[in-house]
Amino acid sequence: MKQPYFSYDREALAASPKIPLKIMADNAAVFEEMAAEMADTIEANNAEGKKTVFICPVGPVGQYPYFVKMVNGRRISLQNTWFINMDEYLDDDRQWISPDDPLSFRGFMQNEVYGQIDSDLLMPECQRVFPDPKDPGAIEKLIDELGGVDICFGGIGINGHVAFNEADDSLTPDQFRALPTRVLPISATTRTANAIGSLNGAIDAMPDYCITIGFVDIWKAKKIRLGCFRDWHRAVVRQACYGEETAHFPVSLLQSHPDVLLRITEFVAALE
Secondary structure (H helix, E strand, O other): OOOHHHHOOHHHHHHOOOOOEEEEOOHHHHHHHHHHHHHHHHHHHHHOOOOEEEEEOOOOOOHHHHHHHHHHHHOOOOOOEEEEEOEEEEOOOOOEOOOOOOOOHHHHHHHHHHHHOOOOOOOOHHHEEOOOOOOOOHHHHHHHHHOOOOEEEEOOOOOOOEOOEOOOOOOOHHHHHOOOOEEEEOOHHHHHHHHHHHOOOOHHHOOOEEEEOOHHHHHHOOEEEEEEOOOOHHHHHHHHHHOOOOOOOHHHHHHHOOOEEEEEEHHHHOOO
């Protein structure tokens, strides 16, 4: 059944969202501010001798060129920074796809982020972390050892997933919020949307499996920052901000988080 919020215009959308919204001019504004929050947080923590721990996505990725430029230009040391990536595609044996695969998130981070940062500023390789299908529990253990996550950055999938935490109507909100890092099949909806975005619609070339950071680790982050900018994000944002909290649309479960912000473009805010 179509909910009334799907038809909310910009004014109605901004009126009383359950997830705080910031409407920005365009994609560049969203990405640059996301990058600035990353860089500013690291600088502030460095000044106080503190670690910085981020959960990072590969999607959205538009923030990374700005971030690299800020790090190199401002000479921001990442030596005390940990990037924990959200997820990765797996092959049919449920192991990481090759980093040489164009779809590989590990390959993207190496080529477009780590490989672009001045070597004297870059964090050690052991601080560039991906969830491992051979040891899924290692992520939660690492986060606990580091004292928690400062900020979880990410986007929202077409069915409301954050990372690859796919909808599950069999779970209560509290059960979904407790989900750990795990290997799981990718839903047909997500495979279709990602094939359109990454492979010109070649669904049969999309991996069937992934490993995703647990929703529990996202939920426990001190801050959560999400960005939405695609045409279909118009409906996603409205459901996230005005729908009920339900495991059917996982991002809605962040409505109760104490420090969450959703940055969107004017294009997403508008319906025309």
